[in-house]
Amino acid sequence: MIDKVIKIAEKASIEILKIYEDNNFKITIKDDDSPVTRADLASNKLIIEGLNQISDYPIITEETPISYEIRKNWRKFWLVDPLDGTKDFISKNGEFTINIALIENNKPILGVVYIPITNDVYYAKKGGGAYKNNSRIFNNSKRKDLIGSDSNFHSTEETKEFFIKHNITQINKYGSSIKICKLAEGLIDIYPRFNGTKEWDIAASHIIANEANCKIIDLNTKEELVYNKRNIKNNFFIATRNNLILY
Incomplete structure (x- = not known):
């Protein structure tokens, strides 16, 4: 299919x-x-x-x-x-x-x-x-100098503060689902999202990330994002490789 x-x-x-x-x-x-x-x-x-x-x-x-x-x-x-x-x-x-x-x-x-x-x-x-x-x-990176990613148009102060807090100085900006796809490739290590996305923005790249040794964690539940909720807005999340915990 x-x-x-x-x-x-x-x-x-x-x-x-x-x-x-x-x-x-x-x-x-x-x-x-x-x-x-x-x-x-x-x-x-x-x-x-x-x-x-x-x-x-x-x-x-x-x-x-x-x-x-x-x-x-x-x-x-x-x-x-x-x-x-x-x-x-x-x-x-x-x-x-x-x-x-x-x-x-x-x-x-x-x-x-x-x-x-x-x-x-x-x-x-x-x-x-x-x-x-x-x-x-497959993202098998073990980089200690982490590479972050941010949105071209939807960056927030919280995102900037997150990068400062975790000493992430290299930040690659991409549009759309490309950010999570770059994570799956191992070209970035972490993508925090602290403003609005909808379920259809993330779902396709979510399974790609999961199958490439990555995760997308809902910051409210501390579990993977889920779909078909009453409100189709996603909670804030962090997408990262499986061997990295920064949430």
Whole structure:
């Protein structure tokens, strides 16, 4: 199934890049003050059509959220961000992704993160390892001089204070799900997030991280993030390799 999901992401990527190169984004602002472009909507349509062709599982996307009363008993469903990093897309820095995850019993069991600009794809399924393109990725770093990561557009004072507290001086900034994918590759050691994300922002990269010897810890529960909550906002979290505890 994962090969079919990658093909769906590739098709959505082609449509996103057409709009990216055309520059006619048609930006509107949603109720939560986040931007949406016609690329988000075009990708959303293609992904929903594609997923409906390969399974009967229900679909939640950033552009088509579902009320908790409808989804609360769903055991298995798709969770999609058709264009993660809309601000990165609008700024034309290339650091936006397509995120497609399959959730089972509140945890991701399959994830695809596709980067349209580079045609790189990260993917994983539970128990099957994590990959970038056709190469296995695994974070076995034991670096003592830690490399942190932060968002291009969503950095906070708490994040800066965290890095100072833990003497982390090298901080690599990336957009969208790329940060967690870089963690899975072993190129960074830790990514703290102290402001708002939604479940569809993280789910696909979460299983990739887990299969690459990494974890994403909810700072409220001190456990891995879970999905299909009543409120689809994630609590603040720290993504890090398994052999590192800084929370």
